[in-house]
Amino acid sequence: xxxxxxxxxxxxxxxxxxxxxxxxxxxxxxxxxxxxxxxxxxxxxxxxxxxxxxxxxxxxxxxxxxxxxxxxxxxxxxxxxxxxxxxxxxxxxxxxxxxxxxxxxxxxxxx
Amino acid sequence: xxxxxxxxxxxxxxxxxxxxxxxxxxxxxxxxxxxxxxxxxxxxxxxxxxxxxxxxxxxxxxxxxxxxxxxxxxxxxxxxxxxxxxxxxxxxxxxxxxxxxxxxxxxxxxxxxxx
Numbered sequence: 001x002x003x004x005x006x007x008x009x010x011x012x013x014x015x016x017x018x019x020x021x022x023x024x025x026x027x028x029x030x031x032x033x034x035x036x037x038x039x040x041x042x043x044x045x046x047x048x049x050x051x052x053x054x055x056x057x058x059x060x061x062x063x064x065x066x067x068x069x070x071x072x073x074x075x076x077x078x079x080x081x082x083x084x085x086x087x088x089x090x091x092x093x094x095x096x097x098x099x100x101x102x103x104x105x106x107x108x109x110x111x
Numbered sequence: 112x113x114x115x116x117x118x119x120x121x122x123x124x125x126x127x128x129x130x131x132x133x134x135x136x137x138x139x140x141x142x143x144x145x146x147x148x149x150x151x152x153x154x155x156x157x158x159x160x161x162x163x164x165x166x167x168x169x170x171x172x173x174x175x176x177x178x179x180x181x182x183x184x185x186x187x188x189x190x191x192x193x194x195x196x197x198x199x200x201x202x203x204x205x206x207x208x209x210x211x212x213x214x215x216x217x218x219x220x221x222x223x224x225x226x
Contacts, residue, residue, distance in 0.1 A: 034214055044154070044201065046214040086153055098144060098167055099203075099215060101153035 003027075004089045004102035012108040013077050021072040021105045023061075023087030032090040033070040034099065035061055039083045047085070048072070057081070077109045112137040117202050117218035125226055126192060132221045134185040134202030141207040143185040144215065145177060148199040160185060161207065192225045199223075 003026045013019055025031055035047040048056055050063040050070060061072045070087060087102040115136045124130050134143065142161050146154035159167035160179040174196075176188040185202055199222050203215040 043219040044217040046216070049214050051213075097142070097161075098156050098159045100156070104153050 004087050004100055006085075006087055006102035006105050008105045009103070010106045010108065012110065014110050015079055016076050019072075019074045019077045019081070019107065019109075021085050021087075021107065023070045023072065023102060025068050025070065025087075025089050027068075027089065027091060029091060031063075033061075033063055034088045034090070035059070035070075035072050036086045036088055036101070037083050038086070044086070077107075079109045079111060082107055082109045113216070115202055115204055115216050115218035117200075117221050119221055120219065121222050121224075123224045123226060124189065124192065126194070128192075129188070129190045131189065132187040132200055132202075132223075134187075134218055135183055136204040136216070137183055138204065138216065139182075140204035140216070141182060142205045143179060144203040144205075145185070145187055146201040146203065148201055148220070150198075154201055158187075189223075192223075194225050197224045 005024045007022055011021060033050040036044050037047045038044045048059060048061050059072055059074045061070050063070050072085060084104050084106050086104045088099040090097055090099050115134060118133045122130060144159050145157040147157055148154045156169050157171045158165060158177040163179045163182060174191050178186040178188060187200065199220040201220045202218040205215045206213060
């Protein structure tokens with residue numbers, strides 16, 4: 001079965017420091033990868049998708065098929081980035097198109 | 112309209128009650144999902160509907176019964192639940208599962224407490 005691993009439960013950084021939230025997946029086919037963010041008391045929101053190669057709120061993520069990783073990065077963290085971040089995987093080349101979520105990483109940005 | 116709307120926002124029910132959770136979207140999405148999220152845990156998939164037909168059931172107990180009356184509505188009927196079923200129930204929608212996945216839109220959830 002496909003699996004998404006986020007090794008850090010909590011990542012605490014100071015404002016202005018670089019951030020990297022790690023995500024590794026196990027699937028040998030064609031994955032679709034996403035980052036979702038959940039701010040306190042708000043709904044789960046799509047942040048990034050690998051097919052778009054976009055930068056949202058200063059965050060970027062590159063799919064590395066060799067390392068089966070999709071790490072989320074931001075060069076300078078802001079306090080408003082504090083939230084729960086989930087990496088999620090969908091399998092494009094199977095009948096199973098539903099998202100499977102990693103366990104999540106809570107990002108705390110301290111002033 | 113770019114939202115998924117879930118009602119009610121909060122629900123307290125006894126173990127012998129029957130209740131329903133409702134989800135609605137008007138984005139033309141043809142895939143809809145139910146997820147269950149326990150505190151400090153990631154969402155776990157329960158059901159997937161594609162073109163109003165159930166396509167994935169993640170071995171969910173029969174006390175949870177999904178229904179998709181039309182392309183905009185998704186219901187989750189609850190009967191004889193257990194206290195461990197208390198959780199945040201999330202609905203999501205996306206473009207049809209036959210095309211590339213551009214991501215899901217999630218509702219704000221129904222917080223269910225079973226007493």
